[in-house]
């Protein structure tokens with residue numbers, strides 16, 4: 001069966017690179033204009049799965065991914081991949097002095113902000129829906145930040161390579177689907193991502209949840225809050241735990257957590273794969 005996969009397009013994005021690294025070129029890749037649309041397509045069953053960015057080593061969480069996943073509890077994270085992200089400045093312009101504006105995805109602009117400051121100074125930075133979408137805005141006095149692969153695919157020239165401020169810049173992607181893609185359970189170990197809403201906004205309520213993980217010596221690799229978007233000052237919590245959700249002690253701990261929170265969504269258990277690893 002050929003898998004149908006949604007990703008943030010158009011062709012040439014890092015999300016497409018992650019899709020190819022995870023599933024190879026035999027899958028049918030369907031480009032979507034937003035992360036929200038990509039996940040909606042997977043939740044609606046229009047595709048078998050979706051590949052979305054979740055966290056960058058420098059800029060942190062891709063909030064659109066977490067916020068949208070909360071809306072689609074039927075989706076599960078099946079795999080995770082860390083992709084090295086090496087940005088290029090792309091365009092027909094020969095001299096930096098001729099550039100009046102640079103287009104790219106906000107994450108990419110942020111990952112290159114030091115370089116842009118140093119080499120292009122006060123040039124206008126214009127956000128786009130994705131890095132390869134930025135290539136559509138290239139002109140006589142405008143450039144874009146995207147990958148070398150994107151430049152090649154669209155027949156464009158690279159002005160500068162590796163302009164990301166941190167040489168080890170990388171982004172973690174999740175492959176999510178409603179149905180399991182294979183019959184195998186996640187390998188033992190790995191980690192589990194969860195999201196939960198508290199019952200009350202009161203002292204000690206978050207502590208009650210965290211103390212369950214402490215009691216079972218479960219390491220929390222990450223925890224962060226996102227607005228509920230319903231009431232100002234009320235939050236959802238997203239956490240990454242060490243260990244699989246079906247394995248002990250995480251399984252018992254999660255059952256106890258479910259009993260003390262308003263809503264618990266086990267986003268999925270997975271092993272973090274390294275690109276090329």
Ligand SMILES: O=C(O)C(=O)C[C@]1(C(=O)O)C=C[C@@H](O)C=C1
Nearest residue numbers: 013014015053105107130131171
């Ligand atoms: O615009 C792209 O190429 C994407 O795949 C999105 C995205 C992101 O949202 O973080 C992915 C990797 C990079 O961090 C920059 C942009």
